[in-house]
Amino acid sequence: MTATAVQPAAPEESPTVTVTVPPRAHCVADPAGTLTFDVFDWRPAGAGAGLLLTPRGPEGAADTLRLPLAPIAGERLRAVLTVETPLPEGRWDVYVAEDGAQPRRLSPGNHDLRALVDREPPSGAGPLAVRIPYATKYGNLSVRSWVRAPHVEAGDIRVGAEELTVHGRLAGAEHPADLLAGAVLEARPRGAEPGTGPTAKPTTEGAAFSCALRYADLVRDWAGERLLLDLWLRPADGAPVRLARILDDVPDKKEIFVYPAREVAAPHGAARVVAYYTVDNDLSVRVERAG
Amino acid sequence: MGSSGVPQRMHISFLIHNAYGIGGTIRTTYNTARTLAEHHDVEIVSVFRHRDTPVFELGPKVRLRHLVDIRKGSPTYEGEDPDYSRPARVFPRAEGRYEQYSLLTDRRIAEHLRGVEADVVVGTRPGINVHLAREARRGPVRVGQEHLTLSTHSGRLKLALRAAYPRLDAVTTVTEADAESYRREMRLPGVRVEAVPNSVPKPELEPADGTGKWVVAAGRLAPVKRYDLLIKAFQRVVAERPDWRLRIYGAGGQHAKLRALIDRLGLYNHVYLMGPANPLEPEWAKGSIAAVTSSLESFGMTIVEAQRCGLPVVATDCPHGPAEIIEDGVDGRLVKSGDVGAIARGLLDLINDDELRQRMGRQALERSARFDPANVAGRYEALFADLARRGGLRGALHRTRGTLLGGVLATKDVGRSLMRKTETA
Numbered sequence: 001m002t003a004t005a006v007q008p009a010a011p012e013e014s015p016t017v018t019v020t021v022p023p024r025a026h027c028v029a030d031p032a033g034t035l036t037f038d039v040f041d042w043r044p045a046g047a048g049a050g051l052l053l054t055p056r057g058p059e060g061a062a063d064t065l066r067l068p069l070a071p072i073a074g075e076r077l078r079a080v081l082t083v084e085t086p087l088p089e090g091r092w093d094v095y096v097a098e099d100g101a102q103p104r105r106l107s108p109g110n111h112d113l114r115a116l117v118d119r120e121p122p123s124g125a126g127p128l129a130v131r132i133p134y135a136t137k138y139g140n141l142s143v144r145s146w147v148r149a150p151h152v153e154a155g156d157i158r159v160g161a162e163e164l165t166v167h168g169r170l171a172g173a174e175h176p177a178d179l180l181a182g183a184v185l186e187a188r189p190r191g192a193e194p195g196t197g198p199t200a201k202p203t204t205e206g207a208a209f210s211c212a213l214r215y216a217d218l219v220r221d222w223a224g225e226r227l228l229l230d231l232w233l234r235p236a237d238g239a240p241v242r243l244a245r246i247l248d249d250v251p252d253k254k255e256i257f258v259y260p261a262r263e264v265a266a267p268h269g270a271a272r273v274v275a276y277y278t279v280d281n282d283l284s285v286r287v288e289r290a291g
Numbered sequence: 292m293g294s295s296g297v298p299q300r301m302h303i304s305f306l307i308h309n310a311y312g313i314g315g316t317i318r319t320t321y322n323t324a325r326t327l328a329e330h331h332d333v334e335i336v337s338v339f340r341h342r343d344t345p346v347f348e349l350g351p352k353v354r355l356r357h358l359v360d361i362r363k364g365s366p367t368y369e370g371e372d373p374d375y376s377r378p379a380r381v382f383p384r385a386e387g388r389y390e391q392y393s394l395l396t397d398r399r400i401a402e403h404l405r406g407v408e409a410d411v412v413v414g415t416r417p418g419i420n421v422h423l424a425r426e427a428r429r430g431p432v433r434v435g436q437e438h439l440t441l442s443t444h445s446g447r448l449k450l451a452l453r454a455a456y457p458r459l460d461a462v463t464t465v466t467e468a469d470a471e472s473y474r475r476e477m478r479l480p481g482v483r484v485e486a487v488p489n490s491v492p493k494p495e496l497e498p499a500d501g502t503g504k505w506v507v508a509a510g511r512l513a514p515v516k517r518y519d520l521l522i523k524a525f526q527r528v529v530a531e532r533p534d535w536r537l538r539i540y541g542a543g544g545q546h547a548k549l550r551a552l553i554d555r556l557g558l559y560n561h562v563y564l565m566g567p568a569n570p571l572e573p574e575w576a577k578g579s580i581a582a583v584t585s586s587l588e589s590f591g592m593t594i595v596e597a598q599r600c601g602l603p604v605v606a607t608d609c610p611h612g613p614a615e616i617i618e619d620g621v622d623g624r625l626v627k628s629g630d631v632g633a634i635a636r637g638l639l640d641l642i643n644d645d646e647l648r649q650r651m652g653r654q655a656l657e658r659s660a661r662f663d664p665a666n667v668a669g670r671y672e673a674l675f676a677d678l679a680r681r682g683g684l685r686g687a688l689h690r691t692r693g694t695l696l697g698g699v700l701a702t703k704d705v706g707r708s709l710m711r712k713t714e715t716a
Binding site: 021026110111112113114117118156157159187207249250255256257258259260 | 292348494495496497499502503504505554559560563564565566570572573576
């Protein structure tokens with residue numbers, strides 16, 4: 001089937017591409033929040049294969065968590081990050097390492113996080129540990145970790161004509177109903193002392209509550225500049241708890257859980273009030289000049 | 292795949308616009324090439340190279356090279372070549388990507404096609420197919436793929452294709468409907484027109500179990516996808532089933548409009564614009580129903596992708612692909628295109644009947660295996676082998692005529708035109 005005629009000179013061929021594939025890992029979450037990493041496209045030559053989780057930030061390396069990697073079928077290696085293994089809150093970069101070689105950054109494979117979707121908070125007391133693996137914007141594998149004790153999970157938010165109604169659930173407390181009794185929701189200016197922001201009384205049912213924050217109250221201390229109000233649940237007795245949304249598979253809520261803004265008349269002119277999630281998935285309200 | 296049952300090893304060369312990008316044509320070409328490479332020599336030749344490494348996995352056996360390097364900062368960068376800014380003459384002006392082509396690409400593609408060492412050369416878009424028809428050396432089988440549809444091409448492009456395509460050995464489309472358009476509207480005597488669907492590999496994760504209360508959609512946020520209809524339909528779903536929610540994956544120009552629509556309808560606790568996701572399989576697996584509400588789907592790749600993850604798909608019965616993928620009532624629902632009420636009813640039928648939804652999901656999983664790269668590559672393999680055999684006969688005819696008439700050069704063209712007449716007859 002090959003031609004016999006004399007061929008015209010072929011153009012100078014570009015070199016054939018050799019693609020170097022970075023080591024990758026599939027990651028599966030179970031309902032409790034344990035993550036199983038199956039590493040592939042990587043064959044350690046030496047001993048001491050391990051998965052490294054290194055915290056982002058300047059102090060970094062000293063706090064690196066090392067998990068052993070054990071061979072499984074199909075030339076893969078497995079490491080398990082149980083929900084009991086402590087992992088402080090923050091962003092963690094994931095590497096593979098072996099003795100006598102530089103660690104290599106892992107790339108994400110399939111992240112099977114279906115068990116994290118619509119999670120029910122574990123009942124009972126104790127810190128709530130949540131980890132969500134994700135691909136960074138450079139295509140590397142990282143893990144986002146939260147540790148909250150207790151925790152207030154924000155749910156639906158209703159943007160009304162006069163008020164913003166926030167639904168939530170308290171988790172990680174021994175007697176959630178007791179902690180909620182007498183509690184208030186405070187919209188505290190970022191960086192300010194507890195008790196300085198407007199508050200509202202929630203309606204509670206067991207560990208669940210809903211709370212209407214009136215726009216008139218939210219703009220009370222607005223002086224015309226941008227004002228960020230962080231939402232805290234302040235029990236009658238005990239430390240305030242930040243509202244956050246972490247009991248699912250979405251590592252970054254900010255651009256996805258988005259709410260309409262309302263314009264309201266305020267002492268310093270028309271204000272625009274909008275609920276939003278911070279880069280840490282905490283729930284806040286932004287007040288700024290309308291228009 | 293031949294009559295002997297053992298496929299003869301072929302050298303297959305794909306010519307593609309840019310193998311380093313992320314489009315559907317690139318993805319499906321990689322799938323097919325990887326699978327064909329298990330039994331054949333396969334190369335992908337990319338007209339352009341704009342980055343160092345391709346996004347999709349090529350596998351160890353497929354060779355990849357480029358014709359024009361447009362990586363700024365690369366030692367072989369060719370963007371400064373004067374011919375790179377001179378307009379193309381061979382690549383048809385009416386083609387959507389004309390502006391990216393140039394005298395330089397004309398020359399490189401021509402040189403490549405005149406020297407290509409292959410049994411089968413496959414073009415992957417109309418402009419490239421025109422090059423293939425006009426410039427490929429005699430010998431290799433010439434196959435032009437249509438990854439979009441004839442009906443979406445301009446009249447001028449259709450004319451350009453009509454002039455060039457008779458010199459191809461085969462044109463492949465991704466749907467039977469489009470193959471029918473080609474047979475009906477283009478006069479392509481002796482050219483085999485065949486539908487070969489796109490392929491989707493089996494996902495490397497467990498299929499969805501159909502218990503989650505999520506509807507999932509995915510695709511560019513472009514007007515043709517009609518996500519506005521889906522969101523409006525979902526308002527009716529929420530009125531009846533507020534426990535169900537919708538995730539739409541993808542990026543695009545419609546984002547702000549869709550965001551405003553969600554807010555206006557008060558659906559911000561039920562409908563989420565998730566942004567782009569790659570890979571998508573884990574996102575499908577979180578859902579229990581997939582929704583496709585496009586006004587046009589050349590093929591319907593997302594339908595197959597969702598099915599391969601075990602989701603029943605509610606899709607609008609738009610041209611061309613959905614009706615060739617979904618069997619209404621068996622592995623999903625085909626609903627009236629452009630009809631919000633019909634989309635809502637289709638979704639609610641599956642939402643309100645857990646047993647039906649899960650049965651359809653299992654059917655979707657089973658039936659979508661026909662789009663496995665092994666099956667699709669098998670169809671290409673059979674087509675190529677058949678055309679190559681025909682080509683071999685044609686070669687024998689050339690040789691016979693050659694001894695009769697003498698003079699090798701003269702005979703080739705005569706033989707060729709005679710052959711064409713035979714095929715036409």
